[in-house]
Amino acid sequence: MIALIVNWFLSALSLVIVSHVIPGFEINGFGTALIATIVIGLVNATIGFILKILTLPITILTFGLFLIVINAFMLKFAALFVSGFVIRGFMPALLGAVVLAIVNMALRYMVFS
Numbered sequence: 001m002i003a004l005i006v007n008w009f010l011s012a013l014s015l016v017i018v019s020h021v022i023p024g025f026e027i028n029g030f031g032t033a034l035i036a037t038i039v040i041g042l043v044n045a046t047i048g049f050i051l052k053i054l055t056l057p058i059t060i061l062t063f064g065l066f067l068i069v070i071n072a073f074m075l076k077f078a079a080l081f082v083s084g085f086v087i088r089g090f091m092p093a094l095l096g097a098v099v100l101a102i103v104n105m106a107l108r109y110m111v112f113s
Contacts (some may be wrong), residue, residue, distance in 0.1 A: 011037040014104040015085075021099055024092030025092060028084035037086040040078040048074045071097040 012033035015067045019027040027033050029064070051070050072093040079087045087093045 025096040026086045032084035036082045043078045088093040
């Protein structure tokens with residue numbers, strides 16, 4: 001249970017860091033980041049799962065790089081549901097998806113190893 005809460009806080013911290021690095025990727029505060037993290041998780045578990053199954057041939061052809069595009073769409077979609085979480089355009093979403101994955105991986109490595 002503690003690991004789940006730590007992962008949740010690390011994901012929210014990752015969103016805040018990405019919002020400071022990527023122009024056009026905006027989060028109003030840490031509370032908004034916590035809510036956005038839950039919404040992103042729910043969107044990825046439902047719509048994201050279905051999209052990843054449907055686009056599996058394209059993902060295989062691009063050696064998995066198309067998953068970054070899907071993650072960008074999922075971030076933009078999640079931003080529609082959270083007030084205070086705004087992504088202005090597709091490029092900030094795409095760059096945000098890449099940076100978010102890297103930052104999240106680095107933070108988890110630092111905390112859990």
